Amino acid sequence: MxxxxxxxxxxxxxxxxxxxxxxxxxxxxxxxxxxxxxxxxxxxxxxxxxxxxxxxxxxxxxxxxxxxxxxPTGVDSRADAINGLGAKHVGFAVEDLQEFYENLPDDVEPLSSPQPVEIGTSILFFRDPDGNFLEVVEA
CATH class of the missing domain: 3.10.180.10 (2,3-Dihydroxybiphenyl 1,2-Dioxygenase, domain 1)
Known part of the structure; x- marks a missing residue:
């Protein structure tokens, strides 16, 4: 196989x-x-x-x-929180997360500002126009 x-x-x-x-x-x-x-x-x-x-x-x-x-469209199954069972997100990477964050359009509301995490990088979560979770990682 x-x-x-x-x-x-x-x-x-x-x-x-x-x-x-x-x-x-x-x-x-x-x-x-x-x-x-x-x-x-x-x-x-x-x-x-x-x-x-x-x-x-x-x-x-x-x-x-x-x-x-x-x-036809199906039943809406978006998660209310990123840590909910069945919640999904797509992760993207950028070299400069702060610059990416500062250039987000006004109608994009991140869950927080970029946050450093203990594995040595920073992360940022926000939603797309349908409320799907997206993550951007500084690589």
Whole structure:
């Protein structure tokens, strides 16, 4: 059996254009691919009859983030806190976290300012337009 490798991290969003703008313009990811899936294959694969999805794949230094807007949408399952069971986040890295923090748009509200942690780096958490948790680590 072949060893697995990570292909992408998928995030379901409510407004693909608004999320694309955020991930591209605020986080600096570049668009690698855009497509729609609406055949029986996607519905069978995810267990939702008659579903379609608009997808955007974004690249960031070798990591791929997949944004998906489904029709119909499912039940909202966002976590209220980052430490809640089932909570998820996507982690990104930058060289200068303080500079990244200072250049965040006014409508992005971090959970705190960048915080040093005992493993020798600093971290910053905030949410995307749909309330999904994102982390930026100083690398």
């Amino acid at each position: 072949d060893k697995l490798s990570v292909h992408h991290v998928g995030i379901v969003v409510s407004d693909l254009e608004a999320s694309l703008e955020f991930y591209r313009d605020t986080l600096g990811l570049s668009v690698a691919d855009e497509f729609t899936l609406s055949d029986d294959g996607i519905g069978t694969a995810i267990g939702v009859d008659g579903v379609s999805g608009d997808f955007v794949h974004l690249e960031g230094n070798g990591a791929r983030v997949e944004l998906i807007e489904y029709d």
